[in-house]
Amino acid sequence: MEEVQNLISPEQMNTAVEWLSQFGLKVLAAVVVFIIGRWLARKIANLLKRGMERAGTDPTLIGFVRNIAYFGLLTMVVIAAVGQLGVQTTSFIAVLGAAGLAIGLALQGSLANFAAGVLMIIFRPFKAGDYIEAAGTAGSVEEIQLFTTTLKTPDNKIVIIPNAQVTAGTITNYSARDTRRLDLVFGVGYGDDLDHVKRVITQVLAEEPRLLKEPEPVIAVLNLGESSVDFAVRPWVNSSDYWGVYFDLQENMKKRFDQEGISIPFPQRDLHVYQEAS
Structure with missing residues (x-):
């Protein structure tokens, strides 16, 4: 012990003790800042989470925003705690900024997907x-x-x-509304009675119980085609019944047209051959 005292002068011993006491106070202050800051960060993040839950925000977004807020605040707490040790935080923040920029550039595609996901969760x-x-x-x-x-x-x-x-x-x-309109087109021959065709279409629609009474279905001549007169048929149904009614109406209309003698022409052309005398 005496040899150690001989190697270290009283002035050096006092300086060391003073430095250790000052550094110890800095360490204690850094620990206190970190503990209190982490508690506050968790408290603020949980308050944000409860506020979003009361607002009816999507659960996926709630958890993500809560974690982002917590780790962002915790990063600020760590920087503040390091500053209590006497470390210059300006360069530390610059390094974090550069690292964040590099990561952002490398993951810009993923960040674009993330931003789009957040927007979809918010605007739904x-x-x-x-x-x-x-x-x-x-x-x-x-x-x-x-x-x-x-x-x-x-x-x-x-x-x-x-x-x-x-x-x-x-x-x-397609599911945003409770009702949808069926857009059907039925072609009949030019020789068929159009009034008769409209009566038959009206009867077929009246026999379908899944069609809505309001709005009323629209039955009108849509187009005078090359081979047929096309009727536009526009009834309304519940969205859940759309495809079932669509398929059944196609089948039932064909059967009723056959029973009523209404032709459904296929594309055809008339060819006229002229023979010239030699």
Whole structure:
């Protein structure tokens, strides 16, 4: 012990003790700042979560925003705690900014999908279970995630579409309304009585119980085609009955036309051959 005292002068010992005491106070202050800051960050994040739950925000977005807020605040707490140790945080923040910029550039495609996912969750152009057409694909929405949207096609295929592609084009939501209009076209021959055809179409529609009374169906001549007179038939149905009524009306109309002697012409041309005398 005496040898150690001989190596270290009293002035050096006092300086070391003073430095250790100052550094110890800085460490204590940094620990206190970190503990209190982390508690506040968790408290603020939970308050934000409860506020979003009361506002009826989508659960997927609630969890994500809560985590982003918590880790963002925790980063600020860590920087403040490091600053208590006497470390210059300006360079530290610059390094974090440069790293964030590099990561953002490397993941710009993923960030675009993420931003699109957040927008879809906020504005809700469709929800799980809706039948939509987006990015060239039609199907029922299975799941909306932050980066992708999963559709199930009518033939039971699963299609996963990046959210940026979903929001980049037109989104058609077939389930957004409770009712839909059937757009049917039936062609009859030019020799058929148009009044008779309209009466037959009206009778077939009246026999279909799934059609809505209001709005009333529209039956009108749509086009005078090359081989047929085309009737536009526009009844309304509940969205859940759309395809069932669509298929049944096509079949029932054909059968009734056959019973009533109404022709359904196929495309044809009349050829006239002239023979010239030699």
